[in-house]
Amino acid sequence: MTRILAIASGKGGVGKTFLAATLGHAIARRGRRCLVFDADLGLANLDVQLGIDAPVDLGRVLEGRIPLERAVFRHEETGLDLVVGRSGSGTLAGLPPARLVALARELHALAPRYDVVLLDLAAGVEPPCRLFARASHGVIVITTEEPTALTDAYAFVKVACDRSRPVMVVANAVEDRVRGREVYETLARACERFLAFRLSYLGAVRRDPRVGEAIRAQKPLLVRHPTSPAAADVEDLAARLLAPAPRG
Amino acid sequence: MRLRVFEAATAQEALEAVRRVLGPDAAILATTRVGDRVRVTAAVDLDATPAEDILAGAGSERVASEVDACLAAHRVLPDQLGRLVEEAAGSGLAESEAALAHALAALGGFARPDVLHGGSLAVVGPPGAGKTTLIVRLAAAARLAGREVRVAVDGDLQAGARERLAALLRPLGLQASDGKDRDGDGPLLVDTVGTNPFDARELAAVLERVRGRGCTPILVLPACTDAAEAFDAGCNFAALGVRRAVVTGLDRTRRLGSLVSLLAAGLVLCGATASPFLDRGVLPLTPAGLARMLLRRKDRTRERPA
Ligand SMILES: Nc1ncnc2c1ncn2[C@@H]1O[C@H](COP(=O)(O)OP(=O)(O)OP(=O)(O)O)[C@@H](O)[C@H]1O
Ligand SMILES: [Mg+2]
Numbered sequence: 001m002t003r004i005l006a007i008a009s010g011k012g013g014v015g016k017t018f019l020a021a022t023l024g025h026a027i028a029r030r031g032r033r034c035l036v037f038d039a040d041l042g043l044a045n046l047d048v049q050l051g052i053d054a055p056v057d058l059g060r061v062l063e064g065r066i067p068l069e070r071a072v073f074r075h076e077e078t079g080l081d082l083v084v085g086r087s088g089s090g091t092l093a094g095l096p097p098a099r100l101v102a103l104a105r106e107l108h109a110l111a112p113r114y115d116v117v118l119l120d121l122a123a124g125v126e127p128p129c130r131l132f133a134r135a136s137h138g139v140i141v142i143t144t145e146e147p148t149a150l151t152d153a154y155a156f157v158k159v160a161c162d163r164s165r166p167v168m169v170v171a172n173a174v175e176d177r178v179r180g181r182e183v184y185e186t187l188a189r190a191c192e193r194f195l196a197f198r199l200s201y202l203g204a205v206r207r208d209p210r211v212g213e214a215i216r217a218q219k220p221l222l223v224r225h226p227t228s229p230a231a232a233d234v235e236d237l238a239a240r241l242l243a244p245a246p247r248g
Numbered sequence: 249m250r251l252r253v254f255e256a257a258t259a260q261e262a263l264e265a266v267r268r269v270l271g272p273d274a275a276i277l278a279t280t281r282v283g284d285r286v287r288v289t290a291a292v293d294l295d296a297t298p299a300e301d302i303l304a305g306a307g308s309e310r311v312a313s314e315v316d317a318c319l320a321a322h323r324v325l326p327d328q329l330g331r332l333v334e335e336a337a338g339s340g341l342a343e344s345e346a347a348l349a350h351a352l353a354a355l356g357g358f359a360r361p362d363v364l365h366g367g368s369l370a371v372v373g374p375p376g377a378g379k380t381t382l383i384v385r386l387a388a389a390a391r392l393a394g395r396e397v398r399v400a401v402d403g404d405l406q407a408g409a410r411e412r413l414a415a416l417l418r419p420l421g422l423q424a425s426d427g428k429d430r431d432g433d434g435p436l437l438v439d440t441v442g443t444n445p446f447d448a449r450e451l452a453a454v455l456e457r458v459r460g461r462g463c464t465p466i467l468v469l470p471a472c473t474d475a476a477e478a479f480d481a482g483c484n485f486a487a488l489g490v491r492r493a494v495v496t497g498l499d500r501t502r503r504l505g506s507l508v509s510l511l512a513a514g515l516v517l518c519g520a521t522a523s524p525f526l527d528r529g530v531l532p533l534t535p536a537g538l539a540r541m542l543l544r545r546k547d548r549t550r551e552r553p554a
């Protein structure tokens with residue numbers, strides 16, 4: 001069963017792209033077929049983080065020149081299939097809704113070829129973000145402990161998430177796992193109290209200077225620093241995500 | 249959500265600060281120790297989040313996907329589907345029906361069936377489109393309203409067709425003339441032999457004859473015509489100056505892509521027939537009415553006969 005999971009944060013710069021690339025990599029290392037889709041067209045940087053010269057990008061799909069399928073390419077180093085945006089080409093927000101709907105539909109047609117499809121969403125709660133969030137089977141909300149990140153993560157859950165589907169939290173750049181759970185619980189309490197909606201906890205990724213170092217070197221973290229704490233944490237997230245759902 | 253962090257020497261003091269700043273509805277989200285102080289994270293959710301912007305935007309997504317799904321179910325041609333979805337989503341209207349009506353009005357023209365009454369006209373279109381019964385409907389409506397009409401035939405109706413027309417007109421006290429138009433009062437309604445929409449010569453000839461008799465040609469097409477065929481046929485008639493169209497058999501059609509095709513071909517929809525009973529006349533088609541039918545019929549496309 002394919003799962004399309006949108007990675008969202010509300011606030012910018014909290015680690016969506018890092019998580020999409022690294023979690024995708026960890027999933028691929030576990031032998032699953034995984035597609036990472038850059039749904040942050042205007043400020044696309046999935047390719048920049050991984051140091052890829054993409055042979056093709058979403059721009060041509062949105063111009064209607066090629067089907068989405070042909071914008072997919074294989075990234076050998078990680079074993080991921082990727083669809084990258086085109087940085088500086090204007091944002092998804094400027095596209096007519098009909099094109100977005102068509103794109104989401106094409107994505108659904110492509111999804112059955114994969115075990116997991118990860119969407120790296122843009123920051124904010126603009127209509128394109130919400131459309132992709134609703135076109136997904138679940139949402140991974142990533143936040144740091146900063147009040148701004150928590151507030152924006154809450155806003156995203158409130159206005160963008162289909163609350164009949166799972167919303168999982170990743171606490172990023174935290175001191176340790178205890179702090180990670182506290183960050184989750186803070187957000188979860190707000191959602192329970194104000195939205196009567198339960199979030200679930202996927203896990204934490206510790207603050208780790210090697211994340212920034214790998215990004216600057218344009219190398220996948222799991223290749224550059226496979227034994228770093230952040231790498232271990234993302235491996236744990238992948239294991240939890242792929243674990244069969246507990247039977248009740 | 250308004251989230252604030254409070255630090256104080258004791259939990260008691262921190263909570264008091266929470267109430268003071270955020271009010272009695274504040275939710276305590278977290279309480280932690282920081283050194284020898286207590287840190288409380290609390291929030292209130294003012295529903296004054298950018299709700300209006302959000303609703304406006306969310307509406308257009310929902311409208312786009314709803315309109316898209318319905319038009320696809322009606323086999324509307326991809327080009328027209330794209331145009332309508334864009335126009336509907338960009339209308340700023342949050343209701344799909346209103347947004348689609350707006351888009352349909354932007355796509356093509358609609359006129360009330362009144363334009364079919366009063367002047368001389370000729371029905372043209374492929375064989376079996378419902379031309380003869382439309383003539384009878386129009387004649388019946390005129391007679392019921394106490395107006396005079398004359399009915400005539402262009403070309404050689406197939407064997408039996410003339411008898412059928414005569415039988416249908418008899419209760420109305422009318423007869424169809426063929427050769428010369430009989431003198432008399434009232435507008436002339438001309439029935440024609442079926443024309444192949446893709447035979448340009450035949451089409452031009454029939455249009456020339458009926459125009460020579462002072463009649464405005466009206467394209468008659470079954471609603472159940474395939475959308476692509478309807479578009480091509482509509483374009484061919486429109487290219488020869490035909491402006492108006494009536495669709496027939498709406499009651500026995502589930503997929504209405506042909507109506508959208510006619511609008512896109514540049515024809516003005518002047519009404520539809522939707523009942524086997526000839527005294528029911530021609531029903532008006534409006535952007536709102538067509539939008540409603542397109543949106544409603546989505547789930548009925550596979551309905552089986554009872
Ligand atoms: N666990 C971590 N430890 C340390 N630094 C981190 C961690 N996660 C992310 N970062 C830093 O945060 C920066 C932003 O990350 P990233 O580009 O993935 O965020 P984003 O949410 O995709 O941003 P945008 O909203 O602009 O798309 C990175 O350059 C990285 O250095
Ligand atoms: Mg990013």
